[in-house]
Amino acid sequence: MSSPTGRSLWDGLLTAAASHRTSLHCWDGDGFTAFPWSEVVRDAERMTLGLRRAGVRPGTTVATVLTNGVSPVRGLLASWMAGAAVASLPVPARGMNVQEYAAQLGKICAQLGAAAFIVEERMIGLIPEEITAVTPALSWESFEGSGRVDPSPPDEDALAFVQYSSGSTSTPKGCMLSPRAIAAQLDMITTMLELTPRADVSVSWLPLSHDMGLFGCLLTCLWADIDDYLSTPERFMVAPGTWFSDMAKVGATVTAGSNTGLHLAARSASRVRQWPNTGLSQVRACIIGAERVEAHTLLTATTSLAPAGLRPEAFMPAYGLAEATLAVTATPLAERPTTLAFDAGALADGELREVDADAPSATVIVGAGVPCAGVDLSALAALPGDRLGEISVVSPSLAMGYLDDRERTAARFVDGGVLTGDLGFVRDGVLYPVGRVDDVISIAGRKVYSREIENAVDALDGVRRGSSTLVAGNDRGAIRLTLLVELGKSTTNYRELADQAATVAMAKAAIALDECVFLPRNSLPKTPSGKTQRHRCQHMLNTGRFTPLATVALAGV
Incomplete structure (x- = not known):
């Protein structure tokens, strides 16, 4: 009934927080405001009576769009204390119009049968009729200070969280996560990064609606008792360089982001120097994931950020997916990322034909590291060494399947693992993700x-x-x-x-x-x-x- 370290999710996130001496620092438009983790959890507990009166109780689901701020964090924890599962709905994809997004959310809320749709107060006026027609729409702030009920969080193998995919390759899917799976994932990340309570410091701009922002950063910080500086994706998109300038200012030791985000931040950093030459020398881990990591991005970032003291071995390409809660593999601490070059045409046919990296037909693949604790990639590793295969993952943090989609669950969750839909190979114990099965075009x-x-x-x-x-x-x-x-x-x-x-x-x-x-x-x-x-x-x-x-x-x- 617990994670490999012996802690249940609720012990690690709720009970242990009473003795925490670290804080959640939220960007308020002018700077970071500190909210001690112990107070965040106490404030969440004082929301539970109001949630219960609104129909949030064990066995129900709260739907939300998790925006970056302290109120949604309190609300997430309060919903769990009240016994509900939380469904994290996707934010709109770029290029999606208001009508399309409203229809998508309305369809998801109808499928969920949620007790309530709860968001930050500033978003209430933006909630479309497609949602309010099927679900009461409320604000997290309206429950603050309402009173407490005895915590009754979901059982270890019950539904605790529904992580909706971004829909990058299909209609958004709701991955069902149990407290046991989430706890196992938080243990994996804490172990992988060798986090030290009250010593390490994290900076993140990633949206909490994304698994990397929620599990990889926010909840890991609460679990590990470290300070978390939470910026916003909106601020990052306006000024990508703030990612690393924030790290320099607060002395961050760990962070995470996407390949695209790293490219934008590194390009911005190459134009503007806002920190001292040693401002990033304390960074131990910069996890890069969410999409395939490109060699040219790492080269650009290494060149741009080296003058600020960031070491090449701080970059940790990783691989993960919502079906495994998040992380599957990561580059070990203090090791430089590995790369291999192959003929692109042969690669499309599933053949691994190595060539020089500067050959006209070459494509360079960046290694995503070794399996996290408890993860098994043996099915892929057993394939012939010169062939691509579909990445199959066995992990203690696997989802229970897709919400209300037995057919897709049966097709993807097979033999105790999950078929990812990604192609890759294992070389010397390192996973090299190449891309989606859907990215291969026959012509x-x-x-x-x-x-x-x-x-x-x-x-x-x-x-x-x-x-x-x-x-x-x-x-x-x-x-x-x-x-x-x-x-x-x-x-x-x-x-x-x-x-x-x-x-x-x-x-x-x-x-x-x-x-x-x-x-x-x-x-x-x-x-x-x-x-x-x-x-x-x-x-x-x-x-x-x-x-x-x-x-x-x-x-x-």
């Missing part, structure tokens, strides 16, 4: 790995990093390859850039693009962690939802 009798072409196009001058997407449509029975490209700077020479992209596609995968569609910045739909939603890109292209700057016809047209 003219051969397979193409779309991500390898996109990575190469991203490196072209004028293309916005991380903002090119290859989609395969059907044109009277034939596959039509369209490259969607956001521009990083103004240009009118679309033909030259399209020809360069076509040359890259031919060199990397021996395929001919049919057209390049150039788009303004922020046109491509993306998840909060920065992953492009390929299926929505295809839908938006098919339905004329994009407003192109230019469309350049290429081969076969």
